[in-house]
Amino acid sequence: MVLFPNCKINLGLNIVSKRADTYHNIETAFYPLNWCDAVEIIPAFDNNVLSPFVHFTQSGLSIPVKEADNICLKAYHLLKKDFPAIPAINMHLHKTIPAGAGLGGGSSNGAFTLLLINKKFNLNLSAGQLTAYALKLGSDCPFFIFNAPCYATGRGEEMEPLALDLSTYSFLIVYPAIHINTAWAFSQTTAAHPQKRIKTIVQQPVETWKEELVNDFELPVFSQYPEIENVKKNLYANGALYASLSGSGSSVYGIFRKNNLPVLKWDKNYTQKAMP
Numbered sequence: 001m002v003l004f005p006n007c008k009i010n011l012g013l014n015i016v017s018k019r020a021d022t023y024h025n026i027e028t029a030f031y032p033l034n035w036c037d038a039v040e041i042i043p044a045f046d047n048n049v050l051s052p053f054v055h056f057t058q059s060g061l062s063i064p065v066k067e068a069d070n071i072c073l074k075a076y077h078l079l080k081k082d083f084p085a086i087p088a089i090n091m092h093l094h095k096t097i098p099a100g101a102g103l104g105g106g107s108s109n110g111a112f113t114l115l116l117i118n119k120k121f122n123l124n125l126s127a128g129q130l131t132a133y134a135l136k137l138g139s140d141c142p143f144f145i146f147n148a149p150c151y152a153t154g155r156g157e158e159m160e161p162l163a164l165d166l167s168t169y170s171f172l173i174v175y176p177a178i179h180i181n182t183a184w185a186f187s188q189t190t191a192a193h194p195q196k197r198i199k200t201i202v203q204q205p206v207e208t209w210k211e212e213l214v215n216d217f218e219l220p221v222f223s224q225y226p227e228i229e230n231v232k233k234n235l236y237a238n239g240a241l242y243a244s245l246s247g248s249g250s251s252v253y254g255i256f257r258k259n260n261l262p263v264l265k266w267d268k269n270y271t272q273k274a275m276p
Contacts, residue, residue, distance in 0.1 A: 001120045004036040005108035007097050009246040009253050012198040012213040015189045024186055027153050029202050030143045035273050038094040041116050043087045060095035071110035071137055078133055079117050086121050100179035102247030110137040111144035151199040164202055170256045170276045174231045177269035178250040185248035188220030206255055209242040217248045238262035
């Protein structure tokens with residue numbers, strides 16, 4: 001059985017306050033986009049006897065973590081602990097979403113692995129139960145159980161649906177081959193309550209977002225990596241209605257009028273994904 005974990009972008013991101021548990025309270029709007037990896041799981045058999053381990057393979061883009069720390073394997077072991085009847089498996093992950101890009105690729109992989117195991121082995125877990133497991137994997141993981149436009153607060157796990165449809169626009173995502181350390185990015189921000197909530201701003205026309213919809217990570221990230229800021233400037237110079245860093249970066253996306261994406265050339269190490 002195969003599922004295709006998709007990416008997300010953040011429409012605005014405010015660091016609201018520091019928490020006692022060392023995390024931060026944020027507010028953001030998550031929006032899913034159709035840039036996908038692939039995760040496949042099949043039961044592992046050897047002469048009709050279940051193998052005593054998970055056989056994990058990966059293709060596509062590399063992930064800068066040890067195999068044992070891969071979030072897909074963590075998802076398997078998380079469920080296996082509570083459901084010991086889950087058999088050993090062969091798992092394959094194909095990566096096209098860059099890691100450390102602010103697109104939630106790893107979080108999506110973990111959440112979709114939970115969904116895949118739940119469906120494949122008939123665990124009958126509810127969305128609420130899967131969300132609780134997903135939060136144990138990471139702050140962004142619960143979104144991918146929901147996987148629809150939403151306004152998120154808390155660590156990002158407190159979500160409410162947003163009636164937001166951007167299907168009449170086209171998207172261009174640019175990943176400038178820079179891995180941003182999320183902990184570092186948070187350490188460079190100053191928490192503050194915003195004057196206007198993101199869920200209010202994103203209900204306005206996209207053309208108004210440029211003046212009001214802010215990602216608090218942009219200031220420190222652009223200061224440290226001016227080449228990332230240049231990506232945003234280039235997107236605006238080529239007709240973007242709105243452009244922003246996604247999450248803590250380093251990917252920058254532009255929203256354009258439908259079927260009006262520019263043809264842009266970047267450094268050879270950059271990755272560009274168009275969603276017309």
